[in-house]
Amino acid sequence: MTHTWVDANDCERRLFRDMLGSFMTGVTVVSTRSEDRTVRAFTANSFTSVSLDPPLVLVCLAKTSGSYETFVAAENFSISVLGDWQRQMSNAFASRDPSMKAEALARLAGADVPFVDESLATMICRRDRVIDAGDHIILLGAVNRFQSKNGQPLGYFRGGYVGFGLAVRELEQLGAPLFVGGLLERDGKVLLCRRQGSDRWELPGAALSAGEQHTGVLRSLFARFGIPAEASLLYSLFQEVGERRTTMMFSVESNGEAEPESANGIEARLFGVQERPWELIDGEMKQGMLQRFFREREAGCFGIYYDTADGGRVVALDGKPRPWAEWPPDLSAKPATAR
Template sequence: MAEPWIRTDECDAREFRNTLGSFLTGVTVVATYDANGAGSAFTANSFTSVSLDPPLILVCLGKSYTSIDNFLNCEKFSVSFLGEPQRDLSSAFASRDPEVKGPAIASLVGDDCPYVEGSLTVLICERHNVVDAGDHIILIGRVERFTAGESQPLGFYRGAYVGIGPDVREIEQLRDPLIVGGILSHGGKVLLCRQPGSETWDVPSTKLASGERHGAALHRRFRELDVEIGASVPYSLFQEPGEKSTTFYFWVQTEEEPETGTVGEAESALFDAEDEPWTLVHGELKQAMIKRFFDEMAIGRFGVYFDMMEDGGVVALGDKLHSWQDWNASTLSAQKKPRSGG
């Protein structure tokens, strides 16, 4: 039986990235000081050794990384191998939210070069060479000194953290992560995004990190597009044919019209029904979901879709979103009302 090969010129960047995620890696934090002595750091799993003599290693960072110049021009940088207890710290260094990443940057230690204290291993490197490689930069460092501790390493596999130790059951029991996304509508239009150079648009979505609440994940994803969202209501839960991940989409609210354009690594735009945006995205069920949203928006009647074994089902949404306190209070009040006999 022939392998189901997928051509890279016929798939989007996300599908290729997900495939690369099936290679189990460790997790590192790469750090340096900028010209003003402020720390700069990012989480990376694209690390490898290059040479023993001389002692060379490399890491890769995207060209869209806002602080890339600090690493292109630095004299020294560090690579900290994270241990299993440092999952939250890894997520903090990977965040684009200043309120999340700021405290992580402030926790860096080191005089001539910052690094993550308490790491499994730390390499202090002199910048040896920089190589241009597509949408990334390969930063090659010559290891000047290193320190190694005792801990269980932190692994990364298919978009999720895993612990790696004598007991490998966590890896064996790993399930594909839940993807959460948000349908944002404003003025009869829906917001979609895409990677630069891609012809395929998508509903803003992200993989739910270990221990992360869906609301935080949605806010994180939309902030990457410079969009602030408010309440979110469940709208559609399904699994695309041929895909392992389950996707949970929410109808998200915003008070102001979102700004569109290119922000960081993504481009966003608003589409109305005449644009037929459901034809611009990949995935049969996702296309049907966007089409359904426009149909329901036209008549002002919405429902929540749930994927089932042979077909899908829809539960009608009520009049508006109520806070839990208000809903609970009204429910208790209704329960206390006397029932008429009969």
């Protein structure tokens, strides 16, 4: 495939900006108070850690911003890393609507240095220096104190938000016990396991007990097969017909090269698409999900599926949730139940 190089110094700025959007980032809100105690804040995904010793971070601000003068003069500011439940706050501080921004400003916490309460992480910074950088400035901050909590981050990619997991409130609404599984791919093959005496294979998985985290459960599960693995993105969320439990399937990444080992009477083996592994497992939703995985891998476009009453939704990294029937690649020749 031939790629066309573009001169970065002689192209439309929007084209360069779109290219930069290919780098997926988190989302932050940067806040401070002016000398007259007015609260200022803006949304930024141009945040970077700089140094551990001393603890330094940076964030960029456009010189055209209405908050430019305030932040250049501010001695202290906060950086709040937003969770996936705080999309509204991100939109508010990125908006030009004064009423929307004023409402969000009123919700900030912190008597001295304002910050977004209940964020994934918050850093209170002292201005170390302000660096001129073209049409932006770089605010280099020395972190004085910070706090963090568990949760999923709010991501940003090519002009849109992306999610990395299911919000807790949505899981609570499902009102069902959870089962977590892992989809491990290696060289175009996926890992299945089979219990002794059974003629049916399964995707590796286990029930999630109260207080357990899926990352630890899946790590231990794959370790039994001699595979050092970590759960990555949520790949599919569904309930099989007739089951109370909700299944959460995660894509699993492994840096190891070792072949899977059988353990405790459970056989483990990798299957390629030519072996039609979806026909070897039970569960209509799981079968369809496995078919989707191989088609997406071939097409080079992946999404996150979650079950809904009207046939399901797929979240693409570069778009909003769309009806299952509209999800590429073309599924017209495939079973409509594929998930």
